[in-house]
Amino acid sequence: MTFVNSLLALLFLTALPAKLVTFRQVLPKESGVTWVHNNARSDRHYLPEAFTPGVAVFDYNNDGWMDLLFVNSGETTFFHPVHPLPYALYRNNGDGTFTDVTEKAGIHPNLFGMGVAVGDYDGDGYQDVFITGYGRSILYHNNRDGTFTDVTATSGIQAPGWSTSAVWFDYDNDGKLDLYVGQFADYSSLRVCGIADSYGGKMAGASDSEHFYCIPSIFPPTSSHLYHNDGDGHFTDVSAETGIAGSKGKALGVVASDVNNDGYMDLFVSNDTVANFLFVNRAGKKFEEAGAAAGVAYSEDGLTRSGMGVDAADFDQDGWQDLFVANVDQETFSLYRNNGDGTFNDLSSRTGIASATRLLSGWGLRFFDYDNDGLTDLILACGHPDETVDRRMSGVTYDEPLLLFHNEGQGRLRNASASSGPAFQGRYAARGFAAGDLNNDGYPDLVVATNGGAPLILMNNAESQNHWIGLRLRGTKSNPDAAGAIIKWSAGGTVHSRLKTAGGSFMSSHDPREVLGIGNATRLDWVEVRWPRPSDRVERFTDLPLDRYSTIVEGKGIR
């Protein structure tokens, strides 16, 4: 090779872009996940039918492999199935297949399920399950033997009405996981709607006798619940004294994060057709609703929107938690950058989020690093709530695509959907969504729960070959799930930071582990964990293995 050719080759190589990460759909016959959601769709179109279901990715048996839990419809005032509809708990066999263990696990609630929140509320090292539903909700205690027990009756958790997203987090920093249960509107009227009061509000040729899903703006808002973990398996409703009950909304999504870096977890709640709430935690005693003051309650134009999925992350690595909320079509989704002074700016226009989502309706979503380059990317699972929308609005469809945004650094996002695999060309009635590493290769896979259909499982092909460190954090003095922990890591001199949030997405639970991407660095400098209060302990690790998961127990090191 001549010198010139060598030079050209060098230039070419240095100009090569990073390898694109794609996702591959795993079909039921391959995975064994054959469960199909029943949305209970009726001629009368009761609104809860349109919102379900949620999904959880978690390790129920502590075998190190992420299992799957899908929520289903069930008996309620407007739906009476002849036989109880099956929920589905799938055990991950560790070989790409799953086994349905629902029956054995004892998860057969005959309730109209909405979503699921997973957390180790009793600190026994096993993940417990809270299932939200229409009319009632259920708390399942993990018996540590592959089975669960319904402990709702003795738990003190009574969440009547229409519960949607819930989140386990430690609001008062007493080291125990408390529970926020979002309540949607007061739907006790079971009102059904004609075309005029439906999503979209118009349709050529609509029959007067035809029913459509009601636009939620016609239903009164209601209060959500906060339950304090008393530490003995019992919870106390502290909604009133903490100020949560004072703000009536129509909660659909919730994420717990620390937006003002005061060491107390705040709540960002997306509401449908009323203002979103930003509950700022005042020293674990009160929540001050500051959505309007922060600039996250309404659209830039001062409009209420149909807030659904949410998440929080420091996507631009400036040390402050940013927020995301998905809405319905025409409203655009919002990426709120935290200004660090209690206010936020909507960056949806400048990041391309607004233009990409203008005709979409977003439910499950996640800030995550899908290619392990150390930067926080974003995935959005979409679908319109009204199955007739194709007939009423040009350009808006019931089934909608997944959107994947790659973080290009310096606060720039690139819509990478077109190059992320054939599944991103498809359209789905997506609702719940959970990210999790189903094959323990360090790259997050995707589980999308669809309304009235089979779930979609997309495996990350991990083409980037970036290195990573997987962490399972277990709090001892701090809460067992380490929600609120701040993880910093350095590789090749580049320092990253992440706050371990809780909740997020839509009525779903993500893989609770943290995967720290380090790009093409081959050596980790260090990882530092600041455990949440009451611990506030800071531990630094320099000997964590690359490309493997490690369990770190607070105060006890790597296990």
Add this chain to the structure above:
Amino acid sequence: MMLLRIAFILALLQGTPPPASLLQRAKQDFESGRYSQARAELAEALKAAPEDAVLWSYLGMTDYKLNQVATAVAEFEKARTLDPHNPLNYFNLGLLYHQQGETNKALEAYRQGLAMSPDDKAAGESYARLLIEAHQYRQAISPLEKLKAESPSDFSLHLALIEACLKAGLNDQADREIQESMKAPNRSSDEEIDLAKLLLDNKQPDAARWVLEQVVQAAPNLPDAHAGLGMALADLGRYQDAAKELDRARQLSPGSADYAMRYAEALLLSKQYSAALDFLKSVQDRFGKLPEYRYKYGLACYGLSEYVSAIDELDALVRDYPNLDRAHYYLGHSYSATGDLAKAETQYRKALALNPQDASYYAALGHALRKDSDEKTDEAIGYLQKALQMDPSDTLSRQDLALCYEKKGRYSEAENLLVEVVRQQPGLVEAHRVLARIYYRQGKKDLGDQESGVVSKLDSDDLRRKKEMIDTPPPPQRLR
């Protein structure tokens, strides 16, 4: 229009008379349309009698026929100088000056002529109409009243008088004249429709409606009457009623593109987008190629939120007719609705280039630029300022401008604008929400809380209304 009036009265010739045969030939040639020959003969005759006013009048008449208006004016002026007591010379000069656009001279000539011959009906009418044309409405009323009294069955005089009264702002008198005109003897339906058109042109839709309802009652199958009534009702904001009348008009006159398009417009204005689209499809064979048809088709699609179809239709339309600013504007709206703000901006810019006098184009472009990108905020500010300058009552542009200032961190200016917006529209809850946010961003917590209180109140009122709606079961057939 009054015609130049003159008569070949040979006996009145003054001075040394030219040969009678020459004048006879001139007369014959003039009457036969051989104006050049007539002119030569009259010029020859004038050599013999250069001070003869009548010959100068003949010559002026002939030159007028030869389209030599300026020369004709000079010749009539000569005739007037020679014979200042002949009103015809003044009337002819009035006509010629009018044609030349010299209104004041024309009016003066008529005035002088009418002073000599006040009962000349044709001249009086010309003078009155010229006064209207010269916007001297009040002055026109008296001569028109006189003429109308002399010829009460001449409906055109009623029309002229009503027009003068309306334009003079004498609405009560106009009303009386309208009432009277509808009692005029021998009036026809066509004349009544003309009256209605006059009233519509002068922004009197209710009076036009009153007239046309009588016409329709008397002659129910006149398409013009139904169409006029439809337009009057549309002007009154009664779009559904307008659509019914225009539907009748286009049924009575199925070949009329005008009625069909007006019917479609009424459907669009009454937000019956589906009906508009169905109707347009039904007449596509007949009118589908008309730009007006295609425009309305696009608007119907837009109204139905079928933005992709709207884009297809309007984009094709502006390709074929690139000068339709309104089509560009709605094409911009359609792109905006699909999230393609860059294309929306392009279309708004085209609309603006075609018609820079429309404030809504500046407003739309400014809005799109604001929504599109933070980098375009400065440009958006420029357009929104212009929109507000042209239409200070535009609260949406004022709010848009405030949002631009917010982006730029110019909170004080944003606050001032929003305070004005909520003053103009106290019930505009969105503006209160943004104003509260602006207060908070400036650390004005008390004012922010106060504004949030207003928001809560407005939200509560809205909630109460919705609750009442829920408590009231919907009727079996609900239509928005």
